[in-house]
Amino acid sequence: MFQILEIGPQGPAQVSQGDDRVGPPPEGVVRWIDLEAQDAAQLAVLAERFQFHPLTLEDCSHFDQRPKVETYADYLFLVIHGFRLPSPDGDGIDSLELHLFLGERFLVTVHAEPIPGVEMVWKRLEGEGALLHRGPDFVAYLVADAVVDAYFPLLDDIASQVDEIEDRVLDEHSQVELAEIFRFKRLLVELRKVLSPQRDVFALLAKRGEGWVGERTALYFRDVYDHVLRLHESVEATRDLLGNALDAYLWSASQRTNEIMKRLTLLSAVFLPLTFITGFFGQNFDHLPFGDDRLLVAMVATCIALPAAMVYFFVRSKWF
């Protein structure tokens, strides 16, 4: 569904729906057209009114593009990725593609599903329509900034969960599932896949004078670029910490083996000598002084004292 927000030279910002005003605005008017849940018919309207390149419109119908920026004669075509929060039991984030056509006096945004960042900026502009006077490139900056900044709470959340996993692995050695560590590894692989090309996109936009991005707005895109860089570094640092957690996990398996081995060795050390003693006195020799009661007492005493002494010795020498 098309939604249009526009402002003329003087008047306040106007909101409208439907495809009447879809098209390049007249001189002095700045127009933002938002198209959600696009279908073939609506894309055909865009193609006809704006003369967008067939390839870019094909991209808009498939929505399987990596973040990129492409310069055409009359407009800049931008693909950036937001994300839908992973459901608690899900195993991944869904990225939400946002396609932007940025021309001299217009911005067209196309997305298949509602994206929180876009909605937020739309509401803000409905209130502060005058911001539209700063040009469609500034609106594009506001949208990109809102979409990128939404990654920060997600990454902070992941970082603190990874931190907590590392602590748990080191403290208790048994309550962490390997699948849990791999789930985060997968999440970070996906985030990196989304953020890496985005870095190039904003580095390009931050260079002054690229396409329809004015010099003044380029300064703002440099800010977005810095944010993406910071996100990227956070992803890398979190991967490093997750690597620690995995190392610790694998190590705790050896540790457990050692614990079990120690118990088995302790058991054997206590009972093998006892079995020998009882076996010794179970032999059938005529002249063994088996009738002597003091020997019996000594045997029983040994059977009690020997294991006790061994356990005491093991504990004291920190053998176990």
Added chain:
Amino acid sequence: MFQILEIGPQGPAQVSQGDDRVGPPPEGVVRWIDLEAQDAAQLAVLAERFQFHPLTLEDCSHFDQRPKVETYADYLFLVIHGFRLPSPDGDGIDSLELHLFLGERFLVTVHAEPIPGVEMVWKRLEGEGALLHRGPDFVAYLVADAVVDAYFPLLDDIASQVDEIEDRVLDEHSQVELAEIFRFKRLLVELRKVLSPQRDVFALLAKRGEGWVGERTALYFRDVYDHVLRLHESVEATRDLLGNALDAYLWSASQRTNEIMKRLTLLSAVFLPLTFITGFFGQNFDHLPFGDDRLLVAMVATCIALPAAMVYFFVRSKWF
């Protein structure tokens, strides 16, 4: 066998076979010559009619080239790689080389075996001959696009199989063969070997004005370039996931060791004390009150109660 598809200034597209029309077409005509299962005689015809460089024709006879693009005075020489689907029990993909000579008014494609992407575009152009009017560079784009896009289902298939392997490793610990994981590692090594140089090829073609690729077609090659980038990122991400699967597999070996050790320790813990008890009462002392039936009952009770208590204790304290 030579197959020729050509279109004149007005007329519809014409299809012919044999080497009569092999050669640069006259002004106003666009010609696509497809040569499958080339032999020395046919390459000699190409050499004579088109004056192709001896090195490029030598490449065509060997078919062991890496993807590359080479600019000559009169034409652009392109090598790209498709692939033959791995047979279910095979251990690798076979890459299918496709050599393209792209001139001002002609495109010559040479390949040893049928390549699905080439056949698809050929059939499409037989129907929509007018597309030939967009120039041989556009035809080259159509072929390259069809060849590259064929990788997507292959990679999606590999990615989902790797996913499923990781799940199986984590869930059951025993039904996965190491050879299976290595088979995919090998596949991904081969795919990367094919895709990496292809990246450079299309990056070059996407730059406007290179050789006989027009500015308008360069935009389309940029699209192919983006696809190759996406394929490349998928290969890397799948390698990462496969690395997880391998880590989990190696870890599951330690895990199995621990399981077996636990059973052995449990067995020893249950039977060593019992052996001691029976050994104790097997001793030959005169004054041991062996004649007392209550002792007999106590002994039998101990032989039943002690293991039961130990197992209960182990289970309850989650020792095992």
Added chain:
Amino acid sequence: MFQILEIGPQGPAQVSQGDDRVGPPPEGVVRWIDLEAQDAAQLAVLAERFQFHPLTLEDCSHFDQRPKVETYADYLFLVIHGFRLPSPDGDGIDSLELHLFLGERFLVTVHAEPIPGVEMVWKRLEGEGALLHRGPDFVAYLVADAVVDAYFPLLDDIASQVDEIEDRVLDEHSQVELAEIFRFKRLLVELRKVLSPQRDVFALLAKRGEGWVGERTALYFRDVYDHVLRLHESVEATRDLLGNALDAYLWSASQRTNEIMKRLTLLSAVFLPLTFITGFFGQNFDHLPFGDDRLLVAMVATCIALPAAMVYFFVRSKWF
């Protein structure tokens, strides 16, 4: 709180407080304005008097920037990171952000907390006011140099602790906690995160003629750049050594398993044969010559000699 240090064409350096003199100084005057624990009102004063870009002032209020350098028409905006020493039981370093605005005749430094390097330079300039005549870019160099040089004792301390950890792991095999190794890994990840972008910052400033940094001062910034490079190389080398320590730690776990296994095997080797011997003579055969005393003596001798011989053999053949 604003603190101002300034020097006129002739007079000695003057120190003042409060916001009276906040603003670009008149011709011939060099002014350093230091703002600690900034609040919104003070930033508003800066915005009004200096016309700083809204984005840079927003950065100053958030203090979550990575090191960077941004050129504006009238000034250079610089973010560099110092650090607060980790508390002994803490698990990380806190970086202290320092924001610098460097203009033709002024330097404005903004920081949330006291930074030792800044205080040191301030005290030095109070004494040697004439240094201000070398320009605000030279003052910026002094501050950057003091902040960067503070990393050296920290890194030397970390390197020697890592060295000592490696020695302890190799010598005693048991007194090191895995958590200790991971604490240093985390520290180094954080340090690298802070130092990497700083490298780019000073590389840029070391190029002559960038923004308001004079050619003569650029030579000095090249020195700071070399220091950052050296710090970076130290971080990498320390990571390598920490990797060694981790390898050794993981290896010592296998080593411990082997030690325990050896003891278990020794125990079994000593007692299993003895148990067989006593079992042999515990059998109930009529015609076994159990009444012969020499056999009894032989049996007892064997029970003493056999284990002794085995232990002797094991020790001598370095089996254990």
Added chain:
Amino acid sequence: MFQILEIGPQGPAQVSQGDDRVGPPPEGVVRWIDLEAQDAAQLAVLAERFQFHPLTLEDCSHFDQRPKVETYADYLFLVIHGFRLPSPDGDGIDSLELHLFLGERFLVTVHAEPIPGVEMVWKRLEGEGALLHRGPDFVAYLVADAVVDAYFPLLDDIASQVDEIEDRVLDEHSQVELAEIFRFKRLLVELRKVLSPQRDVFALLAKRGEGWVGERTALYFRDVYDHVLRLHESVEATRDLLGNALDAYLWSASQRTNEIMKRLTLLSAVFLPLTFITGFFGQNFDHLPFGDDRLLVAMVATCIALPAAMVYFFVRSKWF
């Protein structure tokens, strides 16, 4: 020993020996001077007649150079590496250095030992002397091509041996020596050390107009460059596969541990209960009904049935 092959403007190619004709040839003559097993006196002759730079002649006397290309005023100095096949029981390849001086009308090749590629080209030119008319740069191409192409069978051989090692590791788990894997790792390290700088050499020569390499010949060097790239990629891919083999080898050690543990546990599981039973009936109680024959039969039956049942259970539940 000097060997000279030269062709005048018309005449056929002439072969001569000795140092009479060593020196720059007259106008219209193309001369190839091959010097094998050079000594100081012969190098002095070269220095005097050609005025080669002292550093390049020093290189020729030491033969410990990495592949490189150096441009001098009158000639191009080239170092490339061939190799001597590793002996079956050897542990490395010996690289054979080939030094080339390429001038306007001459090519001087210096090598300490016979290099098959050089001999092959020499024989070919003796037959087809007219090829010399294409210039000394083309002769240099022929030599470089022959030397580089000799690597292909070597690498194919290594790749198939590594393949076979991986298969053996996965199938039998015991017939591969770790030393065998490391021998190939070492071979690949050496090959990479030789091929990496060669890449840069031919990349430089493939650029048109470098030194005395004509534009037409540069096309041919691009071909050599592509071959070196392909060799390099093969080395990397083979390293990856060797990494797999090593992983599998290390994993098979854990696997063997598990196998042995299983057998030990099986043994214990079968005999510990039996020992308990016989111990039970070996006790000395008066009122135990030891005189009952049915009990005897039951005991013997249990001693047979119990182990059988356990083994059956273990096998059926895939415990073992």
Added chain:
Amino acid sequence: MFQILEIGPQGPAQVSQGDDRVGPPPEGVVRWIDLEAQDAAQLAVLAERFQFHPLTLEDCSHFDQRPKVETYADYLFLVIHGFRLPSPDGDGIDSLELHLFLGERFLVTVHAEPIPGVEMVWKRLEGEGALLHRGPDFVAYLVADAVVDAYFPLLDDIASQVDEIEDRVLDEHSQVELAEIFRFKRLLVELRKVLSPQRDVFALLAKRGEGWVGERTALYFRDVYDHVLRLHESVEATRDLLGNALDAYLWSASQRTNEIMKRLTLLSAVFLPLTFITGFFGQNFDHLPFGDDRLLVAMVATCIALPAAMVYFFVRSKWF
């Protein structure tokens, strides 16, 4: 202490000491000033006479610089690193800093301790004074070459020791200390830290026309650059081999575990059945035919034959 070596337009080279002649030489004179064990007073003399930049002199007093090259108006400032041989029981190499000031007619070298390469060149120039006529840049080349070439025997020595360690790990499995491997790893980390920046230094000097390095001498510095590259590649290759040694070492730990396990299993396999047999005949049943001598003989025969058969079977089936 200052040592001066200089040559006038005609006369032979003159050697002098003390600071009389410290300073830029007159036209036509080439002067090399060597300052060993510099102190503040001597550096002040250099500062006064040569007007060296304060930062470079500060570097000379601290001696904690990484290799670098800095261009000033009147001279080139160079830092390169030699090394002191590690003492046999030491755990590292000490790098020896050498600072060079290279002007139009002078070379000043400053170092804290005697450096063999510098002494060697000094002695050579005392003998062949005419070499000074080739300019101070050529003298700087001679010094740099001597300092760099001293690394070759060190690296060859390390490489052969690492080789020998790998062989020992593979052959005997027990005589290598992990600390030994780590000592070499540390050595290589340090060497790489010293050689990496040196690479950049000589790459810069090898470019013609940089600072006071003439075109002719640049050719010689390219030679030094090639040597540093070769050293660097050797360090990397040696690290690879050391990685093999470490892998083999870690693997040998698993191997030892397996050996011990096998022995334990063999012991258990031999004695557990025997214990069962003796236990069986130790039972107290009335009607067991314990009086039969043939049974006794059979029992003893079994006790001998069974273990023998098992060991034979194990050895034959390569179980052990």
